[in-house]
């Protein structure tokens with residue numbers, strides 16, 4: 371549809387102050403699909419975001435928050451909704467506010483916070499080394515490494531709810547766990563992160579340790595990081611590597627057109643050519659089927675799928 375999409379000419383959308391609009395653009399994602407979106411809205415003020423969320427909800431317009439696109443896969447070549455990005459100049463700041471805390475805008479690049487915290491005399495974010503994306507998306511999915519997640523570092527968060535209410539939520543006032551967080555139901559604007567005083571030797575060692583864990587991950591080809599969450603092994607009750615299960619199922623290198631299971635790490639799907647959203651989705655379903663058939667374990671998708679039957683991040 372896109373070309374005739376009614377959103378393009380909606381005067382109420384164009385009248386919102388504090389946002390800027392672009393039509394028919396192809397936003398960048400790490401998976402490098404060429405999906406065209408009806409409207410891309412860049413938010414410059416909290417009020418602009420509030421008005422946009424209200425209008426979208428009242429009209430049942432599909433709306434998707436997109437940061438750097440490191441964990442999002444568009445399901446098809448066209449997205450007939452609004453893709454929303456936060457203006458980095460307005461929402462990308464970080465500052466030390468005392469009491470071992472950093473105040474950070476949601477559009478701030480996550481891994482840049484590791485050296486930033488060290489310069490401020492703080493540590494505790496070393497596990498974010500080499501995790502791509504912005505703080506807002508990381509908080510919405512409780513991104514991390516292994517059992518460590520960024521939501522553990524929250525003191526409080528400022529966000530706008532789907533109904534357009536500005537809220538402040540403190541640690542203990544929302545639920546989160548392994549790679550999920552209730553914060554995903556709102557749009558995060560800013561967070562205060564509580565860290566600990568820097569111990570340079572420990573911090574340096576932790577950065578090296580977390581960087582080392584990434585050496586067997588395929589960052590030379592476009593990908594969205596790990597596609598599946600590590601499931602719990604029903605036999606032992608322990609977490610088990612999704613990558614190991616996919617590998618043992620013999621699926622390394624298996625491809626649907628340009629979408630392929632990485633030869634380096636089987637929980638990564640890479641774009642080896644001009645893969646489209648439908649290729650990724652077909653491969654994801656196939657992996658789930660084969661692993662379930664061989665082990666009885668259901669793999670749950672960790673990446674965000676935008677549109678199509680598996681959609682997980684589009685708000686209506």
Ligand code: EPU
Nearest residue numbers: 515516583595596598599600611613614617634635636637
């Ligand atoms: N393994 C295989 N074959 C593979 C991949 C892994 O046999 O193709 C084995 C490894 O040899 C190892 C075990 O599986 O014995 C675990 O592998 P790894 O150390 O790579 O950790 P992971 O559990 O697969 C998790 C996170 C990664 C994170 C790494 C390192 C999840 C789903 N994955 O991977 O996070 O980078 O630990 O901290 O939690 C992400 O979330 O996007 C992500 C990449």
